[in-house]
Amino acid sequence: MEDIIVSVLFRTLVAGTPLLLATVGEVICERSGILNLGVEGVMAVGAVVAFMVTYNTGHPWVGVLAALIVGMIFSLIHSFASVTLQANQVVSGLALTMLGLGLSGMLGKPYVGKPLSIKMQNWEFPFLSDIPFVGEILFKQSPFFYLAVFLAFGAWFLLERTRLGIQIRSTGENPRATETQGINVSMVRHLCVIIGGGFSALAGAHLSISYSKSWIEGMTAGRGWIAIALTIFALWNPGRAIWASFLFGFIFVLQYLLQPLGISPNFLAILPYAATLIILLIISLKDHRKLNAPAMLAEPYKRGER
Amino acid sequence: MKKIQRLEMVDISKSFHGIPANKNINLHVESGEVLGLLGENGAGKTTLMNILYGLYQPDSGDIRINGKNIRIHNPLESISHGIGMVHQHFMLVQNHSVIENIALGYKDTPFFFPKVSIRKKVEAFSKEFNFSIDFEKKIWQLSAGEQQRVEIIKALLNGADVLILDEPTSVLTPQEIAELFSILEAMKKNGHMIIFISHKLDEITQICDRVTVLKKGEIVGHADTSDTDKKALARMMVGRDVIFNINKEKIERGKKVLTVDRVNILGDKGNMAVKDISFSLYRNEIFGIAGVAGNGQRELAETITGIREAESGEILISDKDITNKSPRHIYDEGVSHVPEERIRFGIAPGLHLYDNAILKQHHLDKFSKRMFIRYPRVKDHAKALVKDFKVAAHTINTEIKNLSGGNIQKLILGRETSDQPALLVASHPTYGLDVGATEYLRKQLLDLRRQGSAILLFSEDLEEIFELCDRVAVIFDGEFTGILDADDPRLCDIGMLMAGTKRIDIQDTP
Numbered sequence: 016m017e018d019i020i021v022s023v024l025f026r027t028l029v030a031g032t033p034l035l036l037a038t039v040g041e042v043i044c045e046r047s048g049i050l051n052l053g054v055e056g057v058m059a060v061g062a063v064v065a066f067m068v069t070y071n072t073g074h075p076w077v078g079v080l081a082a083l084i085v086g087m088i089f090s091l092i093h094s095f096a097s098v099t100l101q102a103n104q105v106v107s108g109l110a111l112t113m114l115g116l117g118l119s120g121m122l123g124k125p126y127v128g129k130p131l132s133i134k135m136q137n138w139e140f141p142f143l144s145d146i147p148f149v150g151e152i153l154f155k156q157s158p159f160f161y162l163a164v165f166l167a168f169g170a171w172f173l174l175e176r177t178r179l180g181i182q183i184r185s186t187g188e189n190p191r192a193t194e195t196q197g198i199n200v201s202m203v204r205h206l207c208v209i210i211g212g213g214f215s216a217l218a219g220a221h222l223s224i225s226y227s228k229s230w231i232e233g234m235t236a237g238r239g240w241i242a243i244a245l246t247i248f249a250l251w252n253p254g255r256a257i258w259a260s261f262l263f264g265f266i267f268v269l270q271y272l273l274q275p276l277g278i279s280p281n282f283l284a285i286l287p288y289a290a291t292l293i294i295l296l297i298i299s300l301k302d303h304r305k306l307n308a309p310a311m312l313a314e315p316y317k318r319g320e321r
Numbered sequence: 322m323k324k325i326q327r328l329e330m331v332d333i334s335k336s337f338h339g340i341p342a343n344k345n346i347n348l349h350v351e352s353g354e355v356l357g358l359l360g361e362n363g364a365g366k367t368t369l370m371n372i373l374y375g376l377y378q379p380d381s382g383d384i385r386i387n388g389k390n391i392r393i394h395n396p397l398e399s400i401s402h403g404i405g406m407v408h409q410h411f412m413l414v415q416n417h418s419v420i421e422n423i424a425l426g427y428k429d430t431p432f433f434f435p436k437v438s439i440r441k442k443v444e445a446f447s448k449e450f451n452f453s454i455d456f457e458k459k460i461w462q463l464s465a466g467e468q469q470r471v472e473i474i475k476a477l478l479n480g481a482d483v484l485i486l487d488e489p490t491s492v493l494t495p496q497e498i499a500e501l502f503s504i505l506e507a508m509k510k511n512g513h514m515i516i517f518i519s520h521k522l523d524e525i526t527q528i529c530d531r532v533t534v535l536k537k538g539e540i541v542g543h544a545d546t547s548d549t550d551k552k553a554l555a556r557m558m559v560g561r562d563v564i565f566n567i568n569k570e571k572i573e574r575g576k577k578v579l580t581v582d583r584v585n586i587l588g589d590k591g592n593m594a595v596k597d598i599s600f601s602l603y604r605n606e607i608f609g610i611a612g613v614a615g616n617g618q619r620e621l622a623e624t625i626t627g628i629r630e631a632e633s634g635e636i637l638i639s640d641k642d643i644t645n646k647s648p649r650h651i652y653d654e655g656v657s658h659v660p661e662e663r664i665r666f667g668i669a670p671g672l673h674l675y676d677n678a679i680l681k682q683h684h685l686d687k688f689s690k691r692m693f694i695r696y697p698r699v700k701d702h703a704k705a706l707v708k709d710f711k712v713a714a715h716t717i718n719t720e721i722k723n724l725s726g727g728n729i730q731k732l733i734l735g736r737e738t739s740d741q742p743a744l745l746v747a748s749h750p751t752y753g754l755d756v757g758a759t760e761y762l763r764k765q766l767l768d769l770r771r772q773g774s775a776i777l778l779f780s781e782d783l784e785e786i787f788e789l790c791d792r793v794a795v796i797f798d799g800e801f802t803g804i805l806d807a808d809d810p811r812l813c814d815i816g817m818l819m820a821g822t823k824r825i826d827i828q829d830t831p
């Protein structure tokens with residue numbers, strides 16, 4: 016029994032890792048007022064780039080770095096459309112997702128069925144991993160897990176405890192007021208979209224070179240969309256994103272666990288979205304101001320207008 | 322020695338969608354000088370200052386600092402040139418705390434832990450300004466007057482060489498205005514230059530050295546304040562004589578309209594903002610509530626109009642209970658509302674002027690039939706309002722946010738009074754209006770009173786209170802410290818009543 020619990024919790028953290036990475040990125044992006052529905056696409060691109068580079072160089076960390084850079088560059092498409100051109104962010108984000116999925120399918124074709132010789136190894140912390148139960152679960156994870164948690168705290172610190180954080184949040188709340196304080200609103204937004212893209216790409220890299228070790232087309236499997244739901248579920252707070260992501264990770268694991276009992280996996284697949292709706296409902300009923308949604312989310316900002 | 326000795330704007334022109342807002346404007350300010358900008362609503366004062374601050378780009382013309390041409394592309398550049406601005410429409414992030422709003426633009430905010438590190442400095446500075454406020458409060462929890470103070474603090478903290486103040490005093494109390502002026506005087510001595518926009522002519526003559534008057538986007542006159550007076554300025558601005566002191570006639574008050582009975586209201590922070598307040602209001606009567614902003618006025622106004630719930634107590638309109646009913650229901654009982662924050666609560670900024678002309682009235686038979694709006698009627702109504710209230714708008718098809726601040730206010734007033742309400746709840750109704758429009762509006766309120774409406778007037782402008790009201794209540798910390806007839810000699814202690822240091826036993830004749 017204890018074995019099962021350990022294994023379930025271990026896999027919960029594994030499943031939650033890419034969700035956490037992508038969610039934190041989206042939180043930063045949305046806090047600046049830009050809705051990026053391209054997470055799924057950037058994730059797919061990050062996954063394929065990480066895989067290709069790791070496959071060809073044999074160095075997983077080089078793969079990670081490559082995915083990060085390409086993900087950032089790729090999300091420039093969205094920031095150019097939504098910040099520079101002030102286009103509709105929903106349209107541009109969807110375009111990014113479609114483009115990203117298509118690209119990753121195309122680039123990944125030659126690699127289908129070829130396993131990596133060296134994948135990203137899990138870290139085993141000496142001594143700590145010997146702690147019964149906790150050590151098994153917490154200290155034998157993929158480096159991505161520790162990176163994700165570290166970055167989530169970092170993002171929280173950035174948003175809540177730094178000047179740039181105030182600038183980012185103000186940009187999402189009231190870009191005009193922010194501009195009058197001498198802040199370059201476009202620059203802040205570009206920056207946040209790019210950072211968000213980097214996070215998504217890392218999430219993708221986790222899937223392709225740590226979680227699995229061979230290339231499967233469409234391996235992001237809707238995780239990008241869950242991250243967008245999670246952003247709302249976590250009420251745009253990177254700290255809350257941590258436990259929320261692992262909660263959703265648990266639901267993921269539950270799918271496999273409950274399937275043999277005759278509960279349809281389709282039913283469980285809707286759980287993340289249903290949970291998001293429910294939490295929105297509860298909070299809105301209590302006090303809608305606690306919702307925290309950036310006031311100008313998805314509103315293009317045009318300078319020199321009222 | 323200040324960086325900027327002389328600032329010039331040369332031949333500045335700017336138009337929006339082909340309609341000129343500024344035409345060939347020339348002005349200059351020198352170090353140690355306060356320049357006043359006067360002009361009717363929509364004359365183009367804010368536009369001109371936004372150009373100087375880099376928010377708008379001029380179509381033509383130059384800005385010169387110390388004789389050298391410069392271009393200002395955005396506020397970042399104007400700030401680095403030493404220009405600071407208090408904006409007419411508050412540039413505050415509603416969901417952020419006061420300290421976060423200040424940290425956003427303060428030049429000495431450090432990268433790490435900005436809030437804690439600047440706190441001491443900001444607190445010390447605010448003390449000088451006699452500005453006491455909870456820095457952790459969110460902006461949306463503040464009254465308009467408090468928000469205005471935050472705006473001013475923000476601008477003063479950076480100690481700009483050139484300070485632009487666009488109607489900085491519209492919702493401040495006389496006390497606060499005096500404090501602001503002493504700071505401005507000190508800055509002036511230090512060689513700062515100040516551009517001051519206000520519709521209050523007394524302020525202009527008091528603080529400014531020179532005045533420039535704008536009309537319909539053009540300069541129509543200059544004057545030294547030492548050899549001009551209020552009357553002359555008003556004439557220059559409006560083009561006719563303006564009557565400053567209107568005499569209200571004596572009218573016997575009629576039946577009771579509004580009864581407020583032991584009402585308690587929670588504020589946004591969970592504190593009791595209004596404590597056990599009772600009063601009644603009659604037909605043909607203007608009842609003023611004077612007090613420093615943030616003493617429960619907003620909560621009381623919101624509760625009477627149905628935006629906020631009362632914890633306990635009763636509110637009756639002509640003996641019908643309207644406590645905690647919906648705003649729509651209350652409106653249908655004849656209660657109109659001119660809110661204190663007009664952009665947030667008075668209009669839907671992105672909608673057309675004509676849509677805004679019938680907010681809250683769209684369901685009335687005259688404007689709609691079943692599910693459909695009768696647009697021809699709506700537009701006729703909007704046209705009539707624009708004409709009657711002299712709203713300067715080129716067409717009723719424009720988005721209302723494109724109107725100047727004062728003109729938005731005129732439209733709201735027109736809308737709220739057009740239906741001859743039983744009760745009009747007006748918060749700072751003349752705030753931001755030019756002298757001509759203020760005169761018109763006050764007459765309008767007195768007309769309503771004559772025709773039988775009851776008016777509940779919230780204002781920090783004591784002159785306005787004394788001029789219009791039949792009875793005056795003074796509110797402090799959610800309680801009335803006195804309800805007096807307007808001619809009661811005890812009202813000369815109104816300052817002490819407002820500060821809560823004195824109380825006069827309340828005898829509200831039922």
Ligand SMILES: Nc1ncnc2c1ncn2[C@@H]1O[C@H](COP(=O)(O)OP(=O)(O)OP(=O)(O)O)[C@@H](O)[C@H]1O
Binds near residue numbers: 725755
């Ligand atoms: N961004 C904009 N888009 C369209 N029209 C505008 C814009 N800004 C200003 N205007 C128009 O320019 C004119 C001048 O407006 P401005 O705000 O400068 O007036 P103002 O003198 O500041 O008036 P008030 O005393 O009411 O504040 C108005 O007719 C206004 O409708």
Ligand SMILES: [Mg+2]
Binds near residue numbers: 366368727
């Ligand atoms: Mg203005």
